[in-house]
Amino acid sequence: MVDQDNDSPEMRGPGRFTRLQEWWYSEFRRIVGAWVFVVVLLVMGAFFVAVVDFTDYVFSHNTFCGNVCHVMESTVYEELQESSHWQTETGVRPTCADCHVDGRLTYAMMDHFVGTGELFTWLTNDFSKPGSFEKFRPESANRERFKFIDNDSKGCRSCHVMEAIKPSGVRGQREHEEAREKGVTCIVCHYNLVHKEVEPSEEFRNTIDAILAAGEEEEGAPAGGDDLLAPDFSEESGGDSVL
Numbered sequence: 001m002v003d004q005d006n007d008s009p010e011m012r013g014p015g016r017f018t019r020l021q022e023w024w025y026s027e028f029r030r031i032v033g034a035w036v037f038v039v040v041l042l043v044m045g046a047f048f049v050a051v052v053d054f055t056d057y058v059f060s061h062n063t064f065c066g067n068v069c070h071v072m073e074s075t076v077y078e079e080l081q082e083s084s085h086w087q088t089e090t091g092v093r094p095t096c097a098d099c100h101v102d103g104r105l106t107y108a109m110m111d112h113f114v115g116t117g118e119l120f121t122w123l124t125n126d127f128s129k130p131g132s133f134e135k136f137r138p139e140s141a142n143r144e145r146f147k148f149i150d151n152d153s154k155g156c157r158s159c160h161v162m163e164a165i166k167p168s169g170v171r172g173q174r175e176h177e178e179a180r181e182k183g184v185t186c187i188v189c190h191y192n193l194v195h196k197e198v199e200p201s202e203e204f205r206n207t208i209d210a211i212l213a214a215g216e217e218e219e220g221a222p223a224g225g226d227d228l229l230a231p232d233f234s235e236e237s238g239g240d241s242v243l
């Protein structure tokens, strides 16, 4: 020990070692520091996702949508419970969110955010009397219907697969075949599904009429296309016969 302290040439060895050690320590700290940083970010991220998920869970639950908000309890919730979507043969029972809130978390949060608008309606109006919701129903139903048009009835499709539906009646089979061909969305035909009947607004009626009419034009187009394809096809088969 004492020798080492006195002998300068011998210092080089340990000196190099010390430098290496110091370099390693600083590298180690840097690497560990970077990892600590990454881990902290990940933990924060996971926490954030958990909070968002919990928020969505609470605000998508029937308890919130149907009970906490008493206006809904005695109106749309009660109506849902009387609808064919409540007592299903297989026991599959949609929640409010299945139909009204997007299945993907990011979009669901946007739906919840937009939904806070209802809170202001509730704060600025008196809903204590029975029937006081009815004043708001037509506009509310109209808004929902347009939402289903805009998102291609995404909520319905979270359960129903268009291709898999086998309507029992002839009319249903015919209309579904048409709907599939023209790409018409559920709400165009299936409004007044689970809540009290609401007359479609003129705006909604015009929109669905236009969708069905546009579908008919489109239906004409492929038919025309088929006509155009037909000679092509025969030419091809003609070519085949020549060969």
Ligand code: HEC
Pocket (backbone or CB within 6 Å): 062, 065, 066, 072, 076, 077, 080, 085, 094, 095, 096, 097, 098, 099, 100, 137, 140, 141, 142, 144, 145, 148, 187, 190, 191, 192, 193, 194, 195, 196, 198
């Ligand atoms: C099976 C799908 C479905 C479920 C489940 C559902 N809704 Fe609806 N809801 C609709 C559709 C479709 C409309 C658009 C109006 C219409 O055509 O009936 C609507 C409209 C509404 C409206 C507008 C007012 C009205 O009467 O149209 C409110 C409010 C509403 N729903 C709230 C709820 C709440 C709260 C729940 C849960 C207790 C719920 N909905 C469950 C499909 C559903």
Ligand code: HEC
Pocket (backbone or CB within 6 Å): 084, 085, 088, 089, 090, 091, 092, 093, 094, 095, 098, 099, 153, 155, 156, 157, 158, 159, 160, 186, 187, 190, 193
């Ligand atoms: C949680 C899943 C779920 C969602 C979401 C859902 N449905 Fe259904 N739907 C069912 C079940 C289950 C039945 C009962 C019949 C069956 O078991 O196939 C049914 C029945 C129906 C019927 C036949 C009975 C009736 O009421 O006329 C129609 C039409 C229908 N659904 C349309 C829709 C439309 C339109 C939407 C979107 C607004 C929708 N459904 C959303 C599960 C769902």
Ligand code: HEC
Pocket (backbone or CB within 6 Å): 153, 156, 157, 160, 161, 162, 165, 166, 167, 168, 169, 171, 172, 173, 175, 176, 178, 179, 184, 185, 186, 187, 188, 189, 190
């Ligand atoms: C062009 C109109 C049209 C469109 C679009 C349409 N349907 Fe229908 N659907 C009908 C008609 C009509 C019936 C038969 C109703 C009846 O017989 O009471 C029917 C029947 C049904 C049934 C009940 C099957 C049975 O007979 O038991 C279900 C479920 C259903 N539709 C779901 C949907 C869903 C979900 C969508 C969207 C993915 C959709 N429909 C789109 C017109 C349509």
